[in-house]
Amino acid sequence: MSNSNIEDEKIINRLYEIHRRTAPKFESCTGISQTRLELLHELYEVEKISQRALQKKVNIDHAAVTRHLKQLEDKGMVIRRKDPKDQRFTYVSLSEEGRLKIIHYREEKERFISGVLHDFSEEERKTLLKMLTRIQRNIEIFE
Amino acid sequence: MSNSNIEDEKIINRLYEIHRRTAPKFESCTGISQTRLELLHELYEVEKISQRALQKKVNIDHAAVTRHLKQLEDKGMVIRRKDPKDQRFTYVSLSEEGRLKIIHYREEKERFISGVLHDFSEEERKTLLKMLTRIQRNIEIFE
């Protein structure tokens, strides 16, 4: 019991440490943060989308979404304009430049991922993904 | 190839999302953040330790360690004093109160971990830990 608890603790600590180490490395490798690339990726898939809908997809706080998009707009990667029919909505879309740049980002991301999983077999990757998905669910429903 | 890449991406995204969801839930369940509990845990194991040595153990930035310890000191959980022999070093130890409180924190942490891993067999936990350890190593040596 107490022995297995120590092992379980290691799992949780490992998850935590992986994140702390991944975040900066991901950014230095790809040139963009994971969150921001996720936002761009969602924009890449559609012609335009409201901030609200985008927020639901990436599932981070509204405030963070607003700030990221403003900065991406400043960098000219994204275009934002209000819906004339309902001025509460702000629609966001990728600029041409954004659409070009994201391709490069995604290549770097793939390279990064390949490195992180390079010694995992196809079978192991499947197992791992399933386990992580279960953990995610367990966290969500916890309490 | 491109198909497996999508799956690999899910793994990395899952890891990221797990962290984002875990952090606040961990804190609301246990009453303390994961990092801070880790610091306290290390202090629990020893009579006293220099900040530098502690920093190496938990492996987060010096600055963060300093700030955490100052706050823990303000809360009366921790005692800090300079080494008279070498004034560069600050030695940290748990206060009596800290030593008492940490017990409760750790119980809550165990409860949390049990919840997160409740549907994992002993075998699965072992597999998962091994995989996470490999990933962590891959990230460290990457590039």
Place this chain on the structure above:
DNA sequence: GCTCAATCATTGATACGTCAACTAATTTAA
């Protein structure tokens, strides 16, 4: 013994996530 380098700790700047409070626009319903 004195200067230079090394070591530990602190502080400042920046990034990014959370929640809560607020504004503006629209919808509901009395």
Place this chain on the structure above:
DNA sequence: TTAAATTAGTTGACGTATCAATGATTGAGC
């Protein structure tokens, strides 16, 4: 039709991690 509720977005306060710069103390080499 107008007051209240809802919805989208923004902003502010806060926590905490990073890196870089600085301060303070000690040790090494001349």
